[in-house]
Amino acid sequence: MTDLRLATINTGAITHNVETLRALVAPALVMAVVKADGYGHGAIESARAAISGGANWLGIADLTEALALRTAGIDAPLLAWLHQPGAIFGEAVRANVDLGVSNIAQLAEVAAASGTAFVHLKVDTGLHRNGAALSDWHEFFDAAAAHELAGRIRVRGIWSHLANAGAENDAQQIQQFSAAIVMAESVGLRPEFRHLAASEGAIKHPDARFTMVRLGISTYGLAPSDDVDASALGLVPAMTLSAPVVSVKRASAGAGVSYGFDFHCETDTTLALVPVGYGDGIPRHASNRGPVTINGYRGRVAGRVAMDQIVVDMGDAPVAVGDRAVLFGDPSNSVDSSLASGSAMPVPSADEWATAAGTINYEIVTRIGPRVVRRYEP
Template sequence: MTPRPFREARIDLGAIAHNVRELKRQLGDTLVMVVVKSSGYGHGAVPVARTAVENGADWLGVVAISEALELRSAGVTAPVLAWLHDPEASFDAAIAGDIDIGVSYVEQLERVAAASGTASVQLKVDTGLGRNGAADSEWPEFFARAVEHERAGLIRVRGLWSHLANSGEAEDLEQIAAFERAIGLAKSAGLHPEILHIAATAGALRVPRSRFDLVRIGLGTYGLSPFDDATSAELGLRPALELSAAVASVKGMPANSGVSYGYDYRTAADTSLALVPLGYADGVPRHATNRGPVSINGRTYRVAGRVAMDQFVVDVGDDDVKVGDRAILIGDPATGVPSAEDWARASDTINYEIVTRLGGRIERTYLP
């Protein structure tokens, strides 16, 4: 048997394939963009992108042009949208790479139009999230300038899009109404975008009116739930990531021994302490001190004491834990191990942050 890496994020591409197929089944005829930004939510952009496209993804989504170019360099030819740009960015490489450029304001549109070649753009409008995207007061000028540049052959307006705040049904419907108003204004100005989209995973699953021509599936691709009231399994999804490390040392300690910095934990009795070589430099949240769950040999323990930069300690009592045993932090809860949601609760954060913060020392391996 090939030894497993000391620190490992094991990615089940079969789970990714299942999730893409299952989400497409649930969402019907709408096109699906699988979002692989931030290194595929920590899972690896290129392997996830390839698997997603092989299993029916129509589009891929990233934030940075550099992320899109990484996909192109790896031979991924599917349509890609990149949408958050340095104000001084050059768009030439994106145009040459047949990458759709998300455009959020008039000055940015002018820079894209001035780049070399005809850019395929998707105009973003702010319908209430308050982040990037043209404000409604800017829509008339935004659309008018896009029409001028399109007629001059400098750009092609392929899409119009926005983003839901997911703050409740009433607010979602208000945003959808605003988006529909933006669509009407764009068409009245002379634009004919072929792709309209506003929904990510949460909106796509819970607000059918938000689906339009395309939905952007990020978190769901990786088998994680965007909802507090529904698990991955209840959504028909399988978590794709298992984070683990080999136990680096085990030693006996007497009762009332202080553990890790500040002695925030003291042993209640004579015990054994197992050292796990993952810390906040690897993305393990320091906020999970004394709370983060860890499974070793089928039993779940809690982090004992503060999470340090490179390691943390687990109090395993008199259980038979040895150097080299696997300590599993995150996996599929259906197998009896902690989930990304468990770590999110232990760290007062969300599952998105838990998986995307995993650091570079962790070796990623892939199961077909």
């Protein structure tokens, strides 16, 4: 039976991407980030592929995600960093999950958990999200040192996050992070793992790599910003999203398509109905713009993206019920088809969909919903 909605995940691409980036950032260690179900790719499978590529650590947002990896038998070093008040830190300690700690109160909660917690102290260097504020650094580090001396915690890391707000701002944050390390060491802390840079910073700023980098979107073969060329770095997109054509109609010039008739056919054209929609994570903002290939021919979404389906304007391209429509994937691949007479067009990229929807590629892949079957291929 053909899958109605299918995300094909190339785990070999994930492994390759980690290997490629690992060589770029060496001697810094690599933490592959698999939060949000591996940016939509599947956390467990992505974690295993990343480890195969040489990832030294795995990063995850919350403890539920972390414990799911442990339940799946993944025993690699693992950091979880986003915690609600009253989180059950003892379970994480027993599962050998390192904990990102962002303030003094949270540090006390972690220290009160049974067992010795391994922690990474987060400092805010300007992003103004999580992390101890500059005015609290002394007290934060002093409290951590006291808890460590008492055997309640072990400080294994210190970390922060770049805002990626331009070279000048990045440089200021790098300087602040270096100052935080010095301050932490002045009270006797000796954090082995010092990590500031995520994908963009790791690629663009060698001086931001310290002893480890956190690789998120780049692990999945996508660029972290518009001024980074993923293909030039040798990265390969890991996800291909496709669905079968379930209806084909010929429409006359001027015919309205989908809700509100926001789209009218410019000429006589072929309309292909594809059963994916915003209920599956296809952005409605890409209405009338989202690119699709069928049999190697390029079309675009005609009319509004609906909950369960899109209509694709295919012009005069030969399209039949049962043909596979590809919304995005690896643009270096073409759909090989005799109908395309050997001149198949590249499949669209997640970046093209991001442009069509006015968003970023992170959102395009991460938002793909649970109705879409994930199939893993090496």
